[in-house]
Amino acid sequence: MVSGMKHHQAKVISVLKQRISTAVIISMVFTTVLFFFNADVILFFSAIVILYAGWEWGNLAGLQFSYIKFLYCLFMLAIIASLSFLMGADRSLLTFTDTGKSILECLIPWWILAIYWINSYPRGTIFWRSPLVRGIIGLLILIPVWLSLSILISLDHGKLLIAGVILIVALSDIGAYFVGIRFGKHKLSKNVSPNKTWEGFLGAIIVNVIFVTFLGLFLKTNLINIIILFSLVMITVLSSVIGDLLISMFKRHRGIKDSGNILPGHGGILDRMDGHTMAFPIFTLVFIYSNFQV
Numbered sequence: 001m002v003s004g005m006k007h008h009q010a011k012v013i014s015v016l017k018q019r020i021s022t023a024v025i026i027s028m029v030f031t032t033v034l035f036f037f038n039a040d041v042i043l044f045f046s047a048i049v050i051l052y053a054g055w056e057w058g059n060l061a062g063l064q065f066s067y068i069k070f071l072y073c074l075f076m077l078a079i080i081a082s083l084s085f086l087m088g089a090d091r092s093l094l095t096f097t098d099t100g101k102s103i104l105e106c107l108i109p110w111w112i113l114a115i116y117w118i119n120s121y122p123r124g125t126i127f128w129r130s131p132l133v134r135g136i137i138g139l140l141i142l143i144p145v146w147l148s149l150s151i152l153i154s155l156d157h158g159k160l161l162i163a164g165v166i167l168i169v170a171l172s173d174i175g176a177y178f179v180g181i182r183f184g185k186h187k188l189s190k191n192v193s194p195n196k197t198w199e200g201f202l203g204a205i206i207v208n209v210i211f212v213t214f215l216g217l218f219l220k221t222n223l224i225n226i227i228i229l230f231s232l233v234m235i236t237v238l239s240s241v242i243g244d245l246l247i248s249m250f251k252r253h254r255g256i257k258d259s260g261n262i263l264p265g266h267g268g269i270l271d272r273m274d275g276h277t278m279a280f281p282i283f284t285l286v287f288i289y290s291n292f293q294v
Contacts, residue, residue, distance in 0.1 A: 018264050018265035019265035019266060020265075021264075021265070022263050022264050022265050022266055023266070026263070026272070030166070033045050034159055034162060034163060035159060039153045039154070039158075042149070042153060042159075043084070043146070043149060043150055043153065046145075046146055046149050047077070047080050047146055049269060049273070050076075050080070050142050050143070050145055050146050051073050051076060051077060051080075052262075052269050053142055053259075053268075053269045053270045053273060054072060054073045054076045054138060054142055055069055055070075055072075055073050056259040056260045056268045056269060056270045057072075057138040057141070057142065057259070057270060058072050058073075058135075058138075059254070059256070059259065059260075060134065060138070060247075060250045060251060060253075060254055060256075060259060060270075061131050061134035061135045061137075061138055062131040062134060062254070063131055063135065072135060072138075076138075076139060076142065076143065079139065079143055080143060080146055083103075083143070083146070083147055083150070084150070086099060087099050087100055087150060087151075097151050097154060097155070097288065100147055100148075100150065100151040100284075101151070101285065101288050103144075103147060104144065104147065104148070104151075104281055104284060104285040105285065107140065107144055107281060110140050111242075111278070111282070114242065114246050114278075115242060117246075117249065118189060118192055118242070118245050118246060118249055119189075121189075121191050121192050121249050121252075122191060122253075125253060134250070137250075141243075141246070141247075141277045142277065144277075144280070144281035145273070145276060145277055145280050145281065147281065148280040148281045148283070148284040149162060149280065151284050151288070152165075152280075152284055152287075161287070165236060165276070165279055165280055165283050166276070167211075168208055168211070168233055168236045168237060168240070168279070169236070169240045169275045169276055169279050171204070171207045171208050171211055172204035172207070172208060172237050172240050172241070172275065173204070173240075173275065174207065175200075175203035175204040175205075175206060175207030175208070176196070176200035176201060176203050176204040176241075177200065177203075178203065179199055179200050179202065179203025179204075179206070180195070180196065180197045180199055180200025180203060183197075183199040183203075184197030184198075184199045184200050185197065185199060186198040186199065188200070188201055188241075188245075189245055192245050192248050192249045192252060193244075193245055193248040193249075193252070196241075196244075196245070196248075201241060204237055204240075204241065205234065205237060208233050208234070208237050209230075211233070212226075212229055212230050212233050215229065216229060216230075225292060228290050228292045229292065231286075231290070232283065232286060232287060232290060232292065235282060235283065235286050236279050236282070236283045239275075239278040239279045239282040239283065240275030240276070240278060240279040241275070242278050243274055243275045243276065243277040243278030243279060244274045244275045246274075246277070246278065247259070247270060247271075247274035247277065248274070258271050259271050
């Protein structure tokens with residue numbers, strides 16, 4: 001038994017080291033692209049990542065043949081290209097935020113429906129068992145991420161806003177993971193993701209409250225902006241949890257643990273950006289309405 005425990009601990013440590021190494025490489029690539037290249041390159045790189053996530057989503061959607069997945073990604077690319085043209089992506093900075101905001105507003109019913117499906121799982125599967133429906137859902141999940149990036153990058157301090165959302169989601173994951181392991185008892189959504197707990201969710205909030213506190217002190221802003229900033233961060237945390245649960249629901253339905261294996265220790269691209277799929281579009285929409293001054 002002792003030998004078995006040591007073997008398990010060694011395996012856990014090995015996986016953790018692999019996850020950390022991969023996370024460091026991802027962070028370096030992300031930082032380089034975001035802060036050393038212009039908006040066009042950032043959006044092009046983001047489109048490639050999202051299209052690959054779309055390929056992985058093909059498996060979750062039940063698309064059995066590679067050529068169908070290819071056509072699905074091609075269709076996704078056509079939508080992204082159309083949005084790029086519609087919003088004026090041929091310019092150095094995107095300025096048509098009103099168009100993007102209007103599109104994001106149309107997604108609000110979808111987000112509400114997604115929350116309902118998570119809460120009603122597995123009963124709600126009757127509505128999305130079809131591969132065609134799940135294919136459409138994939139578009140609603142992934143394309144708004146690119147749309148949100150194109151809006152944010154057009155704003156003042158847009159790169160910092162993008163980095164901020166990614167940092168909030170990362171802190172949420174870290175807080176939820178460690179607090180959940182140590183104190184987790186009450187399941188957040190046992191039918192969708194049995195390992196996630198309310199204690200872990202509280203950990204995600206606490207970590208980000210600390211982050212907001214230090215950020216507020218650094219910015220030396222007024223009380224109104226602090227309240228807006230706090231609200232933005234908390235909404236982003238909640239959105240990231242919903243996005244995580246949504247992707248977990250489809251993986252659970254398909255009976256798979258990871259969406260892919262391209263990232264050692266993490267699984268697929270979709271596994272790594274699950275929380276971002278909700279966090280980015282919801283943050284973007286709320287940020288536009290908040291009139292927060294960075």
